[in-house]
Amino acid sequence: xxxxxxxxxxxxxxxxxxxxxxxxxxxxxxxxxxxxxxxxxxxxxxxxxxxxxxxxxxxxxxxxxxxxxxxxxxxxxxxxxxxxxxxxxxxxxxxxxxxxxxxxxxxxxxxxxxxxxxxxxxxxxxxxxxxxxxxxxxxxxxxxxxxxxxxxxxxxxxxxxxxxxxxxxxxxxxxxxxxxxxxxxxxxxxxxxxxxxxxxxxxxxxxxxxxxxxxxxxxxxxxxxxxxxxxxxxxxxxxxxxxxxxxxxxxxxxxxxxxxxxxxxxxxxxxxxxxxxxxxxxxxxxxxxxxxxxxxxxxxxxxxxxxxxxxxxxxxxxxxxxxxxxxxxxxxxxxxxxxxxxxxxxxxxxxxxxxxxxxxxxxxxxxxxxxxxxxxxxxxxxxxxxxxxxxxxxxxxxxxxxxxxxxxxxxxxxxxxxxxxxxxxxxxxxxxxxxxxxxxxxxxxxxxxxxxxxxxxxxxxxxxxxxx
Amino acid sequence: xxxxxxxxxxxxxxxxxxxxxxxxxxxxxxxxxxxxxxxxxxxxxxxxxxxxxxxxxxxxxxxxxxxxxxxxxxxxxxxxxxxxxxxxxxxxxxxxxxxxxxxxxxxxxxxxxxxxxxxxxxxxxxxxxxxxxxxxxxxxxxxxxxxxxxxxxxxxxxxxxxxxxxxxxxxxxxxxxxxxxxxxxxxxxxxxxxxxxxxxxxxxxxxxxxxxxxxxxxxxxxxxxxxxxxxxxxxxxxxxxxxxxxxxxxxxxxxxxxxxxxxxxxxxxxxxxxxxxxxxxxxxxxxxxxxxxxxxxxxxxxxxxxxxxxxxxxxxxxxxxxxxxxxxxxxxxxxxxxxxxxxxxxxxxxxxxxxxxxxxxxxxxxxxxxxxxxxxxxxxxxxxxxxxxxxxxxxxxxxxxxxxxxxxxxxxxxxxxxxxxxxxxxxxxxxxxxxxxxxxxxxxxxxxxxxxxxxxxxxxxxxxxxxx
Numbered sequence: 052x053x054x055x056x057x058x059x060x061x062x063x064x065x066x067x068x069x070x071x072x073x074x075x076x077x078x079x080x081x082x083x084x085x086x087x088x089x090x091x092x093x094x095x096x097x098x099x100x101x102x103x104x105x106x107x108x109x110x111x112x113x114x115x116x117x118x119x120x121x122x123x124x125x126x127x128x129x130x131x132x133x134x135x136x137x138x139x140x141x142x143x144x145x146x147x148x149x150x151x152x153x154x155x156x157x158x159x160x161x162x163x164x165x166x167x168x169x170x171x172x173x174x175x176x177x178x179x180x181x182x183x184x185x186x187x188x189x190x191x192x193x194x195x196x197x198x199x200x201x202x203x204x205x206x207x208x209x210x211x212x213x214x215x216x217x218x219x220x221x222x223x224x225x226x227x228x229x230x231x232x233x234x235x236x237x238x239x240x241x242x243x244x245x246x247x248x249x250x251x252x253x254x255x256x257x258x259x260x261x262x263x264x265x266x267x268x269x270x271x272x273x274x275x276x277x278x279x280x281x282x283x284x285x286x287x288x289x290x291x292x293x294x295x296x297x298x299x300x301x302x303x304x305x306x307x308x309x310x311x312x313x314x315x316x317x318x319x320x321x322x323x324x325x326x327x328x329x330x331x332x333x334x335x336x337x338x339x340x341x342x343x344x345x346x347x348x349x350x351x352x353x354x355x356x357x358x359x360x361x362x363x364x365x366x367x368x369x370x371x372x373x374x375x376x377x378x379x380x381x382x383x384x385x386x387x388x389x390x391x392x393x394x395x396x397x398x399x400x401x402x403x404x405x406x407x408x409x410x411x412x413x414x415x416x417x418x419x420x421x422x423x424x425x426x427x428x429x430x431x432x433x434x435x436x437x438x439x440x441x442x443x444x445x446x447x448x449x450x451x452x453x454x455x456x457x458x459x460x461x462x463x464x465x466x467x468x469x470x471x472x473x474x475x476x477x478x479x480x481x482x483x484x485x486x487x488x489x490x491x492x493x494x495x496x497x498x499x500x501x502x503x504x505x506x507x508x509x510x511x512x513x514x515x516x517x518x519x
Numbered sequence: 520x521x522x523x524x525x526x527x528x529x530x531x532x533x534x535x536x537x538x539x540x541x542x543x544x545x546x547x548x549x550x551x552x553x554x555x556x557x558x559x560x561x562x563x564x565x566x567x568x569x570x571x572x573x574x575x576x577x578x579x580x581x582x583x584x585x586x587x588x589x590x591x592x593x594x595x596x597x598x599x600x601x602x603x604x605x606x607x608x609x610x611x612x613x614x615x616x617x618x619x620x621x622x623x624x625x626x627x628x629x630x631x632x633x634x635x636x637x638x639x640x641x642x643x644x645x646x647x648x649x650x651x652x653x654x655x656x657x658x659x660x661x662x663x664x665x666x667x668x669x670x671x672x673x674x675x676x677x678x679x680x681x682x683x684x685x686x687x688x689x690x691x692x693x694x695x696x697x698x699x700x701x702x703x704x705x706x707x708x709x710x711x712x713x714x715x716x717x718x719x720x721x722x723x724x725x726x727x728x729x730x731x732x733x734x735x736x737x738x739x740x741x742x743x744x745x746x747x748x749x750x751x752x753x754x755x756x757x758x759x760x761x762x763x764x765x766x767x768x769x770x771x772x773x774x775x776x777x778x779x780x781x782x783x784x785x786x787x788x789x790x791x792x793x794x795x796x797x798x799x800x801x802x803x804x805x806x807x808x809x810x811x812x813x814x815x816x817x818x819x820x821x822x823x824x825x826x827x828x829x830x831x832x833x834x835x836x837x838x839x840x841x842x843x844x845x846x847x848x849x850x851x852x853x854x855x856x857x858x859x860x861x862x863x864x865x866x867x868x869x870x871x872x873x874x875x876x877x878x879x880x881x882x883x884x885x886x887x888x889x890x891x892x893x894x895x896x897x898x899x900x901x902x903x904x905x906x907x908x909x910x911x912x913x914x915x916x917x918x919x920x921x922x923x924x925x926x927x928x929x930x931x932x933x934x935x936x937x938x939x940x941x942x943x944x945x946x947x948x949x950x951x952x953x954x955x956x957x958x959x960x961x962x963x964x965x966x967x968x969x970x971x972x973x974x975x976x977x978x979x980x981x982x983x984x985x986x987x
Binding site for chain 1: 971
């Protein structure tokens with residue numbers, strides 16, 4: 052386990068703030084050990100740093116009230132969605148108040164004609180899509196977990212179909228947020244585009260709760276496509292698979308998803324999901340469009356795949372077959388863990404220009420072999436983003452050391468290829484050492500913005516930037 | 520003409536800075552009256568406020584040098600691309616140094632496999648597309664003018680095909696910029712997506728030179744589509760045309776362009792471009808895709824149009840016919856001016872949710888009639904963005920007053936419809952009064968960011984935000 056540095060605690064302030072909050076929120080302010088632990092980091096190798104209390108606001112006014120109280124007493128405020136962050140975003144290294152958004156789960160307005168929706172931050176992705184289905188609409192961003200939309204906005208999440216629909220930065224039209232002084236702002240109007248001043252929407256998207264607490268989100272929606280079809284294709288080598296991806300993107304085939312599973316991942320999926328796929332690199336695709344359109348896309352991909360030695364090409368447009376294929380992809384995390392029962396999974400998240408993808412993935416496989424780490428790889432390869440899941444015995448200092456070595460190597464390699472240390476998981480606590488390596492002097496301007504908007508450093512302290 | 524407030528001048532600092540710059544840049548530092556006037560605002564009703572000198576850097580190091588000299592002497596720095604801003608962005612209300620980027624016009628790297636390109640800020644849109652054509656690639660953003668890509672990034676420009684390809688915010692992957700202290704930063708790596716810290720790329724896109732000077736831009740490219748076709752269709756009413764637009768977008772027809780011309784614009788186009796179009800609202804479309812794809816798109820739009828009483832539907836896929844149709848659209852500004860020879864054109868730029876578009880455009884027509892202003896309207900209606908071109912005798916105080924009344928009414932109306940005062944032209948000097956109306960408290964955080972990153976207010980002062 053990795054222990055993020057604890058920050059100085061303002062004991063008196065915390066005690067006072069909890070007292071005031073308790074009076075105002077009654078049972079909606081909790082301080083029990085177990086609920087506090089649940090609101091610290093629980094998903095990965097990063098050690099839990101629990102908050103001192105958890106509060107459950109029901110509306111924006113209450114969030115503003117909470118922030119004002121915490122601001123007055125210089126107490127940290129940490130937003131909490133569903134807790135699926137992989138990088139310690141919800142940890143409380145200086146203690147403070149976790150603001151659990153689960154009661155702010157209303158879908159406020161659906162504007163079908165404008166293809167947008169206004170939601171509270173606690174609404175989850177699946178909840179929204181269930182709600183929208185009858186209207187023929189959907190929200191495309193799918194990071195895998197059934198995360199809250201507030202959390203997804205805060206971490207600039209993306210996932211399997213970003214290759215077609217973009218990431219949260221492309222799909223948030225406007226935000227309402229409570230800033231560090233307790234003031235409520237709207238970052239933009241509901242119009243589809245705007246040149247009105249600094250893009251506060253995109254400054255808050257990906258700011259991980261360090262600049263403001265998101266209390267309302269206006270999201271772009273898509274019409275559910277007339278037809279959806281899937282395809283899979285095995286390749287003789289990683290390089291061949293990556294070449295096929297590049298060519299597909301270059302030809303402008305508007306694939307909705309294009310996922311890579313390496314040999315080891317296939318082995319895991321075959322065992323876990325009772326499949327019988329050839330144990331060579333696999334591409335898994337989804338096409339959205341008209342009936343004719345998806346057929347054309349599948350055909351174009353099929354001929355590209357053939358050019359690069361693709362075999363076992365199988366296209367399908369029945370929901371049942373499609374579901375089976377994608378279920379295996381969605382179960383990859385659990386399937387991979389079964390490769391080494393008892394091990395913990397540590398996910399990397401680099402993203403490189405796709406011309407460097409084969410080299411980066413291949414290098415990662417070689418490095419894992421060299422260090423004797425089992426690390427199946429899956430990737431959102433249309434974007435150049437992939438995850439190696441390091442299967443580590445966390446009780447072994449030697450293995451933890453190897454994992455750290457691997458992560459440092461991979462990040463350095465990706466950065467040298469003009470890539471990033473994080474395609475979609477965010478910086479949080481886990482990737483702070485890499486941010487400065489990646490962006491150098493730019494990080495000092497991030498710190499300047501943080502200081503200007505949150506001079507007392509109460510908004511999710513210890514994440515993204517380190518203030519002097 | 521509208522005179523933006525002059526700001527206090529730092530005479531001593533300006534004189535000193537010019538002296539130092541003259542030594543370093545020799546003939547590349549110009550102080551002649553005529554070149555200074557050309558580097559103030561020249562395109563619209565806003566009065567020219569010329570800089571004290573114009574400098575022509577050739578690389579990033581020189582830009583950093585210029586900013587360091589100006590920072591040391593607290594002298595304003597105003598970036599200049601091609602001068603096509605409509606909102607006074609290049610004016611120098613406190614004097615200072617115009618940094619003309621025209622010598623920084625190199626296309627540095629084309630990464631065809633990654634569909635991106637790295638350019639200097641003085642490269643123009645047409646220059647880039649001419650260069651890319653042989654490689655089967657293009658950069659889609661088309662604001663009409665042959666603007667510089669640095670200027671387009673700085674104003675978050677968009678234009679006719681944003682409905683499909685997005686705006687500059689969606690198409691800039693990373694920036695290199697010189698900040699107010701002269702330090703050079705890169706805002707992001709070249710990877711297609713990233714969750715690494717605050718989105719400085721999108722903070723600088725649309726910041727109009729007030730936070731940093733853009734010295735290098737990494738842009739997303741597109742493959743030139745296999746087929747391009749156009750269509751036009753006349754409608755019995757504005758409302759019918761707007762309903763057809765909404766339905767087209769809702770059905771997910773991936774139109775590349777969908778433009779509205781109102782009756783008065785058609786009258787202007789018929790006269791200027793020797794056309795014979797019915798004088799009723801017209802939609803002009805462009806489709807990109809495969810041969811089969813564009814045919815399908817045209818057919819889908821055709822049947823939607825029919826449903827709303829569309830007539831004279833004409834689709835074409837020969838380059839010649841297409842060019843003629845779109846030439847008329849591109850010439851609208853000149854065609855409109857001919858409706859009232861001698862008048863100046865003042866362009867509005869509101870953008871509203873498309874469900875409110877018909878109401879907003881219709882309201883604008885009524886208001887123009889009420890005030891007896893001639894104001895043909897064209898619009899990027901897939902985004903809800905339209906421009907009324909007020910044809911005004913600028914020597915008449917009465918007419919200027921009417922124009923101001925119209926603009927205030929239109930902006931208030933758009934904001935009340937959850938729209939924005941500027942879809943793509945930016946705030947500059949011209950729209951500053953509306954920004955606070957639109958975003959209220961959020962503007963104080965814009966000012967805080969500006970103060971933090973540019974404490975001496977030397978970066979294009981007097982634009983977007985007003986500092987205390």
